[in-house]
Amino acid sequence: MKILLVINPISGDSDKGPILNLLRENITTGFEIFKTTGEGDIKKIQNLITSNEFERILVAGGDGTIKLVAEAMKKQESLPIGILPAGSANGLANDLDLPLEPEEFIKIALGDHKKSIDAIKINGELCLHISDLGLNAELIREYEQGSFRGKFGYAIQTIPTLFSTEGPYDFTIEVNGETLNKKGIMLAIANSKKFGTGAIVNADGKMDDGIFELLLFKKLDVIEVFKTFNKGAKFSPEFLEVIPSKKAIIKSKKKIDFQIDGEYCKTLSEVEAIIEPQALTVFVR
Numbered sequence: 001m002k003i004l005l006v007i008n009p010i011s012g013d014s015d016k017g018p019i020l021n022l023l024r025e026n027i028t029t030g031f032e033i034f035k036t037t038g039e040g041d042i043k044k045i046q047n048l049i050t051s052n053e054f055e056r057i058l059v060a061g062g063d064g065t066i067k068l069v070a071e072a073m074k075k076q077e078s079l080p081i082g083i084l085p086a087g088s089a090n091g092l093a094n095d096l097d098l099p100l101e102p103e104e105f106i107k108i109a110l111g112d113h114k115k116s117i118d119a120i121k122i123n124g125e126l127c128l129h130i131s132d133l134g135l136n137a138e139l140i141r142e143y144e145q146g147s148f149r150g151k152f153g154y155a156i157q158t159i160p161t162l163f164s165t166e167g168p169y170d171f172t173i174e175v176n177g178e179t180l181n182k183k184g185i186m187l188a189i190a191n192s193k194k195f196g197t198g199a200i201v202n203a204d205g206k207m208d209d210g211i212f213e214l215l216l217f218k219k220l221d222v223i224e225v226f227k228t229f230n231k232g233a234k235f236s237p238e239f240l241e242v243i244p245s246k247k248a249i250i251k252s253k254k255k256i257d258f259q260i261d262g263e264y265c266k267t268l269s270e271v272e273a274i275i276e277p278q279a280l281t282v283f284v285r
C-alpha cells in the first residue's frame with residue numbers, strides 16, 4: 001500500500017518522533033513523508049498526490065493540517081485520510097471519537113473501516129468541523145498572537161478576551177428562505193457536535209447528514225457554559241438558538257473576527273456557507 005504521511009512539526013507544540021517511530025514499526029513497506037512548512041503547503045501536497053499513486057494519506061497534526069490536506073485534494077479524486085491526532089485541540093478527531101493513544105489511533109489509521117463526512121464551504125474555503133464569527137474567533141486571534149500554544153495558551157487568553165470583546169453583534173442571516181435579524185456574541189457554523197476544546201454545543205449535529213447547524217450564542221451565561229461539558233444538556237433558548245440548513249448567508253454591518261477549524265482567518269462582514277456532502281473520507285473505529 002502506498003502511503004503519504006503529512007506531518008506538521010509545530011502542531012500542538014509536541015514532538016512527533018514517537019508517532020513516526022511507531023509508524024515505522026507498523027508499516028514495513030515504507031511511506032513517503034511530507035513535513036509542512038506553513039508556506040505553500042497545499043500546492044506542495046497537491047503536487048505529491050498527482051505525481052504518485054498513494055492509496056491513503058496519514059495526517060499527524062491538528063484540524064488545520066487535516067484541512068490543508070483536504071484542500072489539496074479538492075480538485076482530484078479524494079484519498080482516504082488516517083488521522084493521527086497531534087494538534088492542540090484535535091477537534092475533528094474528538095468528534096469522530098478517535099482515541100488519543102498513538103498505538104490505538106495508528107491501528108485505526110492503518111485499518112480499513114472508513115466513513116465519508118460532510119464539509120462546509122465557507123467563502124470558498126473548506127471547514128471540516130466548526131467555524132465562528134465573534135467571541136471564539138476573537139479568542140483564537142489573541143491566542144495566535146500570544147506566546148503559548150496548546151490548551152494552556154487558550155486558557156490564558158480567555159479572561160482578557162472576555163473583558164475586551166467587541167460583541168454583541170447584529171447579524172442578518174439569509175437562511176431557509178427567510179431573512180432573520182439576530183443579536184449575539186457569537187455565531188457558529190457547525191458540522192460537528194463540539195468545539196475543539198470539547199465543549200458540546202451541538203449535541204444533535206452529525207457529520208454525515210448533509211446539513212450544518214447555525215448556532216447563535218446570544219449572551220455569556222456561566223451556567224449555560226458549564227452545561228457544554230455535559231453530553232445530554234439542553235440549553236436555554238435565551239442562550240443558544242440552533243438553525244439547521246444547507247446554505248446560509250450571514251451579514252454584519254460591523255466587521256467581525258472569523259475563524260475556521262480553530263485557525264484565525266480575518267475580520268469580515270459577509271460569510272456564505274454551503275454544505276458539501278460527503279466531501280472527505282476518514283478512517284474511524
Ligand SMILES: Nc1ncnc2c1ncn2[C@@H]1O[C@H](COP(=O)(O)OP(=O)(O)OP(=O)(O)O)[C@@H](O)[C@H]1O
Pocket residue numbers: 008009010011012013036037038039061062063064065066086087088089090091196261262263
Ligand atoms: N513548519 C511550520 N511552521 C509554522 N507553521 C506551520 C508549519 N507547518 C504548518 N504550519 C501551520 O500550522 C497550522 C495548522 O496547525 P494545526 O491546526 O494542525 O495545529 P494546532 O493549531 O496545534 O492544532 P488544533 O487545530 O487541533 O488546535 C496551519 O496554519 C499551517 O499553515
